Amino acid sequence: MKKLKHETELVKEAIRVGAVYMQKRGAGQIEATDSAGNKITAIYRLLVLDKLIQPLAKGEDNEPNMRHKLALWISRQLPAGHPLLED
Template identity: 85%
Template structure:
């Protein structure tokens, strides 16, 4: 069974991914793991943040063969949804 078929899409997933990239970029810089350039693509940012969070054991890695960009985005959306305050607008049902 493909992981994509069992992953439930979050209501504001695209916005959560944008916020995860923003916060993840700050985390990456603060941690001293590098920083993004204006020319870096969103896909490159997603992969870098995902790999850093896995390396730091802040998220569980995806199964082998399931580590593609859409699944990484979903993992980042889940990660940031747990970091935001409960009353954050992106967490509204």
């Protein structure tokens, strides 16, 4: 798994966008007091459930891998030329 250049910022953006998606879908709400790990897990599982991302293999579903999957997902959602996609 190769780390993306702006992976930390991409994960933050994925959490922000994923929280909005979760709320609009009616699947729950991300609270400011929730830990980053809980936010990542909830958004990852919702995206897998809705078949927006492919699930990780059994045994590989840990927080670092979920973070990477969310970073990849949001990098595909951002428009071309977005500052987080620059090399």
